[in-house]
Amino acid sequence: MSVAVLPEIAEAESPAGPLVAQLKGLVVSLERRGVRSEILHGVDLDIAKGEILGVVGQSGSGKSVLATTLLGLLPASSKPIIEGAALVGEVDMAHASEAVRRQVRREHLGAVFQNPMTSLNPTMRVGKQVAEAAWTKDAEEAITLMNRVAIPQPAERLSSFPHQLSGGLRQRVMVAMAIADNPDLIIADEPTTALDTTVQAQVLATLKGMRDTIGCSIILITHDLGVAAQVADRIAVIYSGSIVELGTSRQVLEEPQHEYTKGLLASRLTLTTKKPPSRAPKPVAEVDTTGMSAKAAQKALEQARAKLRRPIVEMVDLTCTFKVKGPAGRLVDLNALRGVTTRVYDGQSMAIVGESGSGKSTLLRAVAGLETKIGGDLIKPAQAEIQMVFQDAGASLTPWLRTESILRERLRGIGREQQDRMIAETLERVGLPQEIMHARPKEMSGGQCQRVALARATIIPPKVLLCDEPTSALDVTLAGIILNLIRDLQSELNMTVMFVTHDLAVARFVADRIAVMYLGRLVEVGPVEEVTRNPRHPYTRALLEAVPGAGIKLATVRGEAPSPVNPPTGCAYHPRCVFARPECAAGDIGTVLARVSDEQHGPLVHEVACPHYADLKPMEVVK
Amino acid sequence: MNQLLWKKIGLRLATLVGILFTLTILLFVLEEISGFDPAAVKVGANASPEAIQAERERMGLNDPILVRYVRYIGGVVQGDLGTSYRTVHAITDDIAMYLPASIEIVGFAFVLAVLGASFFAISSQLRWPGTSLVRGAMFVAYTTPGFLLALFGILLFYRTWKVFPASGRISDPDALNGPTGFFTIDALLAGRPDLFADVVSHLVLPGIALAAIPAVAIGRVLRSSLSQTITSDYIRTAQMKGLSEWRVLTRHVVRNSLPATLSMLGLQVGFMFSGLIVVEKVFSYPGIGLYMANALGVADFPAISGGTLVLGTIYVVSNTVVDFLQSAADPRVELA
Numbered sequence: 001m002s003v004a005v006l007p008e009i010a011e012a013e014s015p016a017g018p019l020v021a022q023l024k025g026l027v028v029s030l031e032r033r034g035v036r037s038e039i040l041h042g043v044d045l046d047i048a049k050g051e052i053l054g055v056v057g058q059s060g061s062g063k064s065v066l067a068t069t070l071l072g073l074l075p076a077s078s079k080p081i082i083e084g085a086a087l088v089g090e091v092d093m094a095h096a097s098e099a100v101r102r103q104v105r106r107e108h109l110g111a112v113f114q115n116p117m118t119s120l121n122p123t124m125r126v127g128k129q130v131a132e133a134a135w136t137k138d139a140e141e142a143i144t145l146m147n148r149v150a151i152p153q154p155a156e157r158l159s160s161f162p163h164q165l166s167g168g169l170r171q172r173v174m175v176a177m178a179i180a181d182n183p184d185l186i187i188a189d190e191p192t193t194a195l196d197t198t199v200q201a202q203v204l205a206t207l208k209g210m211r212d213t214i215g216c217s218i219i220l221i222t223h224d225l226g227v228a229a230q231v232a233d234r235i236a237v238i239y240s241g242s243i244v245e246l247g248t249s250r251q252v253l254e255e256p257q258h259e260y261t262k263g264l265l266a267s268r269l270t271l272t273t274k275k276p277p278s279r280a281p282k283p284v285a286e287v288d289t290t291g292m293s294a295k296a297a298q299k300a301l302e303q304a305r306a307k308l309r310r311p312i313v314e315m316v317d318l319t320c321t322f323k324v325k326g327p328a329g330r331l332v333d334l335n336a337l338r339g340v341t342t343r344v345y346d347g348q349s350m351a352i353v354g355e356s357g358s359g360k361s362t363l364l365r366a367v368a369g370l371e372t373k374i375g376g377d378l379i380k381p382a383q384a385e386i387q388m389v390f391q392d393a394g395a396s397l398t399p400w401l402r403t404e405s406i407l408r409e410r411l412r413g414i415g416r417e418q419q420d421r422m423i424a425e426t427l428e429r430v431g432l433p434q435e436i437m438h439a440r441p442k443e444m445s446g447g448q449c450q451r452v453a454l455a456r457a458t459i460i461p462p463k464v465l466l467c468d469e470p471t472s473a474l475d476v477t478l479a480g481i482i483l484n485l486i487r488d489l490q491s492e493l494n495m496t497v498m499f500v501t502h503d504l505a506v507a508r509f510v511a512d513r514i515a516v517m518y519l520g521r522l523v524e525v526g527p528v529e530e531v532t533r534n535p536r537h538p539y540t541r542a543l544l545e546a547v548p549g550a551g552i553k554l555a556t557v558r559g560e561a562p563s564p565v566n567p568p569t570g571c572a573y574h575p576r577c578v579f580a581r582p583e584c585a586a587g588d589i590g591t592v593l594a595r596v597s598d599e600q601h602g603p604l605v606h607e608v609a610c611p612h613y614a615d616l617k618p619m620e621v622v623k
Numbered sequence: 624m625n626q627l628l629w630k631k632i633g634l635r636l637a638t639l640v641g642i643l644f645t646l647t648i649l650l651f652v653l654e655e656i657s658g659f660d661p662a663a664v665k666v667g668a669n670a671s672p673e674a675i676q677a678e679r680e681r682m683g684l685n686d687p688i689l690v691r692y693v694r695y696i697g698g699v700v701q702g703d704l705g706t707s708y709r710t711v712h713a714i715t716d717d718i719a720m721y722l723p724a725s726i727e728i729v730g731f732a733f734v735l736a737v738l739g740a741s742f743f744a745i746s747s748q749l750r751w752p753g754t755s756l757v758r759g760a761m762f763v764a765y766t767t768p769g770f771l772l773a774l775f776g777i778l779l780f781y782r783t784w785k786v787f788p789a790s791g792r793i794s795d796p797d798a799l800n801g802p803t804g805f806f807t808i809d810a811l812l813a814g815r816p817d818l819f820a821d822v823v824s825h826l827v828l829p830g831i832a833l834a835a836i837p838a839v840a841i842g843r844v845l846r847s848s849l850s851q852t853i854t855s856d857y858i859r860t861a862q863m864k865g866l867s868e869w870r871v872l873t874r875h876v877v878r879n880s881l882p883a884t885l886s887m888l889g890l891q892v893g894f895m896f897s898g899l900i901v902v903e904k905v906f907s908y909p910g911i912g913l914y915m916a917n918a919l920g921v922a923d924f925p926a927i928s929g930g931t932l933v934l935g936t937i938y939v940v941s942n943t944v945v946d947f948l949q950s951a952a953d954p955r956v957e958l959a
Contacts, residue, residue: 071863073859073862073863075854098868102862102865102866102867103865104865105862105863105864105865106864106865107865109863110863111860111863113856113859113860115856118855118856118857119856119857119859119860120857120860121857121860121861121875121879122857122879122953122954122955123878123879123952123953123954124874124875124878132861132864132866132874133864135864161954161955163954163955174860177860177863177864180864
């Protein structure tokens with residue numbers, strides 16, 4: 001698909017000051033599995049000294065190829081054919097010799113890649129890797145670099161192996177290596193996509209801080225317009241191998257010219273995205289009784305009340321403890337759930353929100369019956385009435401089975417003709433063409449795989465549908481479509497939905513209620529609008545503040561979530577809490593939540609774990 | 624060394640004892656059901672039934688199997704593996720005499736296998752021109768049974784071209800006398816490079832016969848783990864630092880490709896020891912394999928048991944060493 005370059009782009013604001021890098025008519029074609037295709041169709045881009053340029057596009061847009069070309073690291077196995085130039089300083093990284101490119105990378109470039117879990121050498125100590133980037137053997141130099149990216153206790157971390165560090169710390173190590181030898185340009189390819197929102201804000205702040213202190217330029221490649229908007233001076237929107245829009249961040253966000261940019265902006269979920277009306281049973285106060293006789297109205301109200309109060313999943317002091325290898329090689333307890341008490345009501349959807357390690361996925365797996373090491377009470381429908389959809393849909397489908405077989409597996413004991421009818425209906429319901437019956441997971445796109453996963457889960461409608469981050473691996477536009485599909489399925493099939501996500505904007509969009517988890521406990525539970533507009537727990541506030549967007553101050557939460565092996569005393573959140581008082585560290589605050597308001601939401605009360613919530617000033621919600 | 628490591632070593636030793644126990648039981652049951660009478664062999668084919676019976680009584684063969692087993696284990700614990708029916712020597716003495724020869728040939732084959740594997744992996748990884756022919760030949764050797772390969776070697780290099788000797792350890796068996804029993808080392812200690820060359824030339828054909836299959840097996844694992852490592856994200860990170868290709872290879876690729884290769888290496892060392900029986904027999908190489916092959920022919924069960932226990936020990940120990948090396952190479956690997 002070719003996209004005409006709009007005339008506006010030619011007139012878009014050029015960067016001020018000298019250039020550190022320049023793409024001139026860059027055309028890149030690569031061979032994948034023997035098929036050659038043109039990935040970039042003539043990209044022109046200037047990167048000025050000291051600027052942060054956001055390059056935004058969806059997967060397959062060519063944004064990573066652009067970065068890799070500029071780094072001179074296109075793999076020879078893809079047989080790249082490159083026209084035009086990718087200049088860093090005076091050197092054309094597209095055509096210079098390997099030795100020259102290597103020298104440019106060493107002296108002028110730094111890079112931060114997407115997955116901090118796989119981007120560090122697993123068998124080399126962190127300090128050595130950082131020192132190597134600075135071309136020294138001096139541990140002091142490594143400590144200095146690690147200090148600059150705010151790695152706590154760098155001297156102690158020197159001898160750690162990457163797997164002993166958290167994701168956020170690993171990404172900081174990557175940044176430390178990128179800034180070694182003061183590069184002119186850092187290329188950050190989706191540097192925060194694999195991180196929690198709170199950690200994402202910290203890493204973005206670190207990157208921006210590096211620009212401010214060493215004056216390097218940064219190319220920030222991301223699929224998330226919000227992330228780019230937060231730190232970039234200019235934004236280039238790339239679509240299908242061409243730049244379709246280029247301008248200052250403000251221009252692109254406020255006066256987008258290209259339809260694609262407008263679409264991207266519209267499909268982005270924020271905390272103010274207009275939400276389609278909930279189809280869950282209405283709170284009693286909202287039941288429309290006008291025009292009814294007194295008796296009928298009474299009956300309608302009672303029915304509504306009864307339905308609202310019918311819990312379908314109920315947990316009382318639910319705990320889940322795993323045995324893991326501790327530092328000395330001994331087995332220690334990891335308390336993934338430390339006493340969760342809540343109810344999920346029939347026909348509603350509840351979002352469970354938290355950082356990685358909060359226990360949100362464990363909670364979902366416990367409800368799914370996939371965790372056996374649980375304590376406390378868990379009341380739930382029969383196993384067959386519960387279905388689950390996972391984050392990586394492609395991996396959750398058996399690779400050698402065709403869609404048809406995957407769906408038929410759930411229809412054992414049903415007549416062939418009826419099976420055929422059910423499959424046809426289900427495929428239509430999830431918006432898939434009938435031909436997909438004969439496709440294997442590898443032959444389908446990420447969105448199609450997730451639809452097949454949903455079809456598998458709902459071909460016999462379950463009472464409870466469990467969703468574990470089903471959209472976080474998908475592009476924004478696709479994520480929105482899948483979320484809408486889940487909402488539609490919920491009301492059409494009258495299901496209860498439990499939805500795990502780390503993204504409050506997503507939670508707000510799909511759910512009727514939100515439960516915020518921290519270190520295996522609930523810290524805040526309430527109706528969606530209450531929790532997102534009037535958050536009472538400091539942690540919920542921090543999560544809300546970390547939702548990326550333009551003009552938002554970065555990095556509000558300190559540190560990262562502590563290990564569930566050894567949770568802090570008192571309120572587990574107190575070491576990171578900006579409102580913490582001395583007494584917050586003492587004793588155990590227990591697992592019972594305080595009721596915030598007596599407002600009549602039926603059972604949809606707003607509850608919070610912080611004993612001091614009443615003293616907190618109301619949060620200003622700007623988004 | 625920390626306490627934990629010692630505990631793990633202790634655990635492995637306990638496992639080894641368990642395995643050896645099982646082996647001895649298996650061998651005893653085998654001997655029992657074979658219906659073979661060593662007493663009859665000992666007194667000769669023309670001996671009267673009474674003489675055989677008397678010999679059986681003398682050898683303790685008429686005792687119940689449990690009594691004989693306990694007697695055997697009692698001896699093993701004290702380092703006594705019994706007496707060979709065939710050589711009439713203590714089996715421990717026989718093994719002490721033949722084991723160095725076998726370790727020498729396996730050591731030689733091991734080096735050949737590692738070199739061959741590295742060549743196989745690196746040449747196909749870097750697509751060196753012209754080496755696909757050698758790899759093809761290696762692959763043919765891989766699919767050929769060991770004894771056939773040995774016979775080919777003898778026909779070509781010994782009978783036709785007369786470049787390598789095809790039997791024994793050394794041309795003049797009396798030329799060397801100790802102190803280690805490893806002829807390569809003894810020749811060097813004696814300051815006789817000519818004898819050293821002679822010993823090595825005797826190692827070549829059986830060494831290749833032993834190493835051919837392991838070389839390809841290890842090479843294929845090494846190749847796939849190299850190519851997996853090279854395309855990984857952290858190698859891109861290393862390239863990003865501007866390191867030279869050689870430095871990336873030696874500092875980042877090799878160590879990360881080791882774990883899978885090491886486990887195949889451990890398996891193949893065990894495989895080489897079990898391959899000794901055929902190869903030493905074909906090349907009349909006086910090692911523990913030939914000793915066992917000869918013992919098998921005359922149902923010399925004490926010798927077979929002794930040899931099996933030694934090979935079993937070597938097998939378990941070499942795999943344990945591999946496990947420890949693996950966890951040393953990759954900090955994420957926990958010793959079980």
